[in-house]
Amino acid sequence: MPFGLTEFLYLIAAVLFIIGLKRLSSPLTARRGNLVSGVGMLIAIIVTLFDRHILSFQVILAGLLVGSAIGWWMARTVKMTAMPQMVALLNGFGGGASLFVGGAEFLKVELVGGTAPLDVAITTQLSLLIGAVTLTGSVIAWAKLQEVMTGRPITFPMQKAVNAVWFLAIAALATYQILTPDQLLWPFYLVIGLSLVLGVLLVIPIGGADMPVVISLLNSYSGIAAAMTGFVIHNDVLIIAGALVGSSGIILSQIMCKAMNRSLTNVLFGAFGGGTASGKSAAGLSVRQVTVEDAAMQIAYAQFMVVVPGYGLAVAQAQHVVRELADLVERRGGEVKYAIHPVAGRMPGHMNVLLAEANVPYDKLCEMDQINDEFQRADVALVVGANDVVNPAARTDAGSPIYGMPILNADQAKSTIVLKRSMNAGFAGIENELFYSPKTAMLFGDAKQTLTKLVAEVKGV
Amino acid sequence: MEALMLSIVIFTLATFLGVELINRVPTTLHTPLMSGANAISGITIVGALVVAGGGHGWISWAFGFGAVVLAMMNVVGGYAVTDRMLQMFTKKPEAK
Numbered sequence: 001m002p003f004g005l006t007e008f009l010y011l012i013a014a015v016l017f018i019i020g021l022k023r024l025s026s027p028l029t030a031r032r033g034n035l036v037s038g039v040g041m042l043i044a045i046i047v048t049l050f051d052r053h054i055l056s057f058q059v060i061l062a063g064l065l066v067g068s069a070i071g072w073w074m075a076r077t078v079k080m081t082a083m084p085q086m087v088a089l090l091n092g093f094g095g096g097a098s099l100f101v102g103g104a105e106f107l108k109v110e111l112v113g114g115t116a117p118l119d120v121a122i123t124t125q126l127s128l129l130i131g132a133v134t135l136t137g138s139v140i141a142w143a144k145l146q147e148v149m150t151g152r153p154i155t156f157p158m159q160k161a162v163n164a165v166w167f168l169a170i171a172a173l174a175t176y177q178i179l180t181p182d183q184l185l186w187p188f189y190l191v192i193g194l195s196l197v198l199g200v201l202l203v204i205p206i207g208g209a210d211m212p213v214v215i216s217l218l219n220s221y222s223g224i225a226a227a228m229t230g231f232v233i234h235n236d237v238l239i240i241a242g243a244l245v246g247s248s249g250i251i252l253s254q255i256m257c258k259a260m261n262r263s264l265t266n267v268l269f270g271a272f273g274g275g276t277a278s279g280k281s282a283a284g285l286s287v288r289q290v291t292v293e294d295a296a297m298q299i300a301y302a303q304f305m306v307v308v309p310g311y312g313l314a315v316a317q318a319q320h321v322v323r324e325l326a327d328l329v330e331r332r333g334g335e336v337k338y339a340i341h342p343v344a345g346r347m348p349g350h351m352n353v354l355l356a357e358a359n360v361p362y363d364k365l366c367e368m369d370q371i372n373d374e375f376q377r378a379d380v381a382l383v384v385g386a387n388d389v390v391n392p393a394a395r396t397d398a399g400s401p402i403y404g405m406p407i408l409n410a411d412q413a414k415s416t417i418v419l420k421r422s423m424n425a426g427f428a429g430i431e432n433e434l435f436y437s438p439k440t441a442m443l444f445g446d447a448k449q450t451l452t453k454l455v456a457e458v459k460g461v
Numbered sequence: 462m463e464a465l466m467l468s469i470v471i472f473t474l475a476t477f478l479g480v481e482l483i484n485r486v487p488t489t490l491h492t493p494l495m496s497g498a499n500a501i502s503g504i505t506i507v508g509a510l511v512v513a514g515g516g517h518g519w520i521s522w523a524f525g526f527g528a529v530v531l532a533m534m535n536v537v538g539g540y541a542v543t544d545r546m547l548q549m550f551t552k553k554p555e556a557k
Binding site: 017018020021022024025026027028030031033034035037038041044045048049053054056057059060062063064066067068070071072074075076078080083086087090091093094096097098100101103104105107108111119215216219222223225226227229230231232233234235236237238239240241242243244245246247248249251252255340342347348349350352353356357359362365367 | 464465468471472473475476477478479480482483484485486487488489490491492493494495496497498499500501502503504505506507508509510511512513514515516517518520521522524525526527528529530531532533534535536537538539540541542543544545546547548549550551
């Protein structure tokens with residue numbers, strides 16, 4: 001290809017990524033935006049195949065076929081409820097790819113002999129470190145979300161100290177490697193090995209329900225790893241794309257942390273949700289349990305109902321039934337809105353995707369700030385499998401571990417119906433006053449079954 | 462070193478651009494945003510192709526193959542699953 005054309009086409013690819021992200025600002029343009037971004041990726045791949053002195057195509061062809069087939073299969077078959085696991089794995093793949101590329105570049109120099117320039121040496125070590133941490137960290141996040149391993153934080157004495165020393169050891173080895181003129185193999189493999197273990201160490205003390213933050217952060221890492229690889233192979237499109245993804249992950253982590261009123265440090269190192277949390281005891285209080293018939297009656301005559309979906313809804317796969325119930329209310333002349341807490345579900349925006357899957361129009365999905373003032377005029381607030389995000393203790397009880405967390409004002413509705421599996425405390429391990437309020441009616445059982453019964457009853461009213 | 466400095470400038474500016482772009486994405490679309498951004502981070506495929514096609518013996522075979530497979534899973538999986546989600550959002554809201 002004539003000189004400069006390659007770089008120009010890479011630039012086009014980067015611009016298409018940017019346009020693609022820009023189109024994500026509205027649900028109406030988002031799908032085409034994703035397509036635009038995909039075209040950018042295709043251009044980048046084709047340009048590379050034609051220009052970058054490719055000597056053998058067999059490996060490439062095999063790799064492209066295998067990778068595409070697996071990726072396509074995963075994307076087609078994954079359930080919407082399992083989206084957090086899917087994204088966790090995708091992050092891991094990105095990190096792993098960076099690890100491989102960084103490693104190959106290092107070995108190439110070792111094979112040919114000679115020394116890598118300082119900047120390449122530094123960024124190679126960084127892409128090994130970040131790529132490896134992203135890879136294993138994501139696998140652990142996946143295992144926790146998939147419940148292959150316990151969602152509880154795994155802690156041991158001196159954990160932070162061990163992690164710190166571990167990291168310093170990697171840093172020391174990497175620095176040694178950078179400063180040594182020869183490409184030595186033993187520190188190279190040690191850095192990779194120790195970094196892979198570091199990924200595990202960093203994620204195991206984080207509780208299952210904090211995974212949204214971890215996935216966002218790993219998302220950011222996978223971007224930064226790609227950018228580091230860009231520094232290694234002197235390619236600006238990698239640097240631009242990596243930086244875009246890096247900032248996206250950081251912003252999402254921040255949004256999540258703000259919604260939980262916790263700092264990123266607290267999420268990463270706080271081992272939150274270990275069951276030691278204190279809070280007001282519920283001794284002496286009793287809950288008001290109602291029958292499905294009573295609840296159905298209330299819902300049927302509601303002029304305005306606000307649905308508060310939580311993780312329980314996702315677990316029970318109840319998104320379709322909830323919409324059926326909402327349809328019935330609307331057919332009877334009532335109004336229905338959905339109040340989505342920023343940390344509802346298991347990743348940013350997860351609940352919105354689940355409800356969109358059930359054909360709930362997106363303009364009925366309300367963010368916390370939009371809907372919180374409307375609870376007062378709601379006849380019924382229907383809480384489905386949510387707990388901590390509607391706990392009034394966050395507003396009133398300064399001793400509560402969730403004090404200060406922004407919550408949905410479900411307690412301000414004229415009446416509240418809570419669908420819940422049992423009286424077990426939520427993730428934060430604290431009692432919820434809302435359940436003991438005289439305005440609240442509790443319906444125990446699997447969310448989907450209860451909702452199905454409710455739908456049948458409301459039809460009969 | 463001049464080339465490195467230029468790359469750092471590009472990295473920094475792209476980060477700020479990213480912040481501006483992502484802040485405009487509504488909460489509703491945060492999950493597709495993550496999977497879509499993820500697909501973009503599959504741009505490592507460019508590096509993977511260079512490695513796999515470099516003709517460096519076993520390095521190209523083992524590392525190149527691994528890198529291409531992982532990066533392609535990232536790219537194809539990311540874009541396809543994002544498209545699947547966004548398709549659900551693009552449906553027109555029901556007429557009132």
